[in-house]
Amino acid sequence: MKPFKADLLLLVVTVFWGSSYLFMKMGLDTLGEFNLIALRFGLAFILSAAIFHKRLRRINAKTLKYGALLGFLLLGVFTCITFGLKTTTTSNAGFLVALTVIFVPLLQMLFFKNKVGFPQIFGSLLAIGGIGLLTLNASLTVQPGDLLCTLSAVFYAVQIIVTGKAVKEHDTLSIGILQLGFAGGYALVLSLMFETPHLPSTLPGWTAILALGILCSACGFILQPVAQKYTSPARTGLIFSLEPVFAALFGYWFVGEKLTNQGYAGAALVLLGIVASELLGKASFAPAWMHRKRGAS
Numbered sequence: 402m403k404p405f406k407a408d409l410l411l412l413v414v415t416v417f418w419g420s421s422y423l424f425m426k427m428g429l430d431t432l433g434e435f436n437l438i439a440l441r442f443g444l445a446f447i448l449s450a451a452i453f454h455k456r457l458r459r460i461n462a463k464t465l466k467y468g469a470l471l472g473f474l475l476l477g478v479f480t481c482i483t484f485g486l487k488t489t490t491t492s493n494a495g496f497l498v499a500l501t502v503i504f505v506p507l508l509q510m511l512f513f514k515n516k517v518g519f520p521q522i523f524g525s526l527l528a529i530g531g532i533g534l535l536t537l538n539a540s541l542t543v544q545p546g547d548l549l550c551t552l553s554a555v556f557y558a559v560q561i562i563v564t565g566k567a568v569k570e571h572d573t574l575s576i577g578i579l580q581l582g583f584a585g586g587y588a589l590v591l592s593l594m595f596e597t598p599h600l601p602s603t604l605p606g607w608t609a610i611l612a613l614g615i616l617c618s619a620c621g622f623i624l625q626p627v628a629q630k631y632t633s634p635a636r637t638g639l640i641f642s643l644e645p646v647f648a649a650l651f652g653y654w655f656v657g658e659k660l661t662n663q664g665y666a667g668a669a670l671v672l673l674g675i676v677a678s679e680l681l682g683k684a685s686f687a688p689a690w691m692h693r694k695r696g697a698s
Contacts, residue, residue: 472583
């Protein structure tokens with residue numbers, strides 16, 4: 402595959418992921434939070450496992466353990482996002498979740514004593530300023546949904562770090578598929594405990610689940626590692642940084658969400674911080690980003 406085609410595939414994946422916030426918001430109109438997570442990841446797991454069933458025959462107990470752990474972290478990510486979308490916009494959610502790129506090197510510094518270079522520090526400062534402009538209102542308070550979406554970015558960062566360790570010893574694709582199944586299974590248990598799980602009862606509900614399960618999760622997960630083999634980490638990081646932009650565009654086009662001037666300034670700072678941290682610091686942290694399993698996004 403030529404690099405240009407690989408970049409186009411990654412752009413398609415990024416569009417899928419950017420649309421996921423809108424589809425999650427649509428699904429929440431008729432489904433409970435855990436019910437939604439269970440359906441999307443359950444569907445994604447079934448499709449991915451059916452396509453790559455031969456790979457799954459070679460899994461061992463340790464691979465299962467990593468799949469279970471990553472599935473739990475994935476559940477944390479999307480529990481925060483789905484509950485957060487109740488009190489924030491798809492635009493805010495997209496930009497705040499994208500802060501994952503900032504949190505990865507910061508957590509590596511905190512827990513593994515990795516050095517953080519100037520690009521990460523500069524990018525983090527830009528992003529922090531952007532968060533303030535994006536989330537603080539006139540009374541200097543933050544919506545609970547914004548806090549939850551920021552927390553989801555922390556969960557994502559932890560998942561990336563754990564994934565980076567797991568793929569050194571195990572098959573990346575098998576672990577990725579297993580984490581989808583475990584995330585869906587955990588969510589189903591929680592839905593049985595706190596909700597009354599059911600299938601969607603409306604056309605928008607079915608549209609949301611099918612789009613989230615097939616396009617945003619299964620297709621995104623399958624296309625991402627295939628395309629990344631034929632392009633560079635720098636180009637991959639740049640393309641992925643467009644995800645919150647697509648989230649904002651989908652929110653504007655389909656539900657009329659608009660950012661204030663302050664919000665646009667904050668979004669721009671967050672995006673600049675992400676690009677600075679990801680591209681300028683790619684030499685140190687590209688492997689973590691390359692193993693990012695946002696096919697679940």
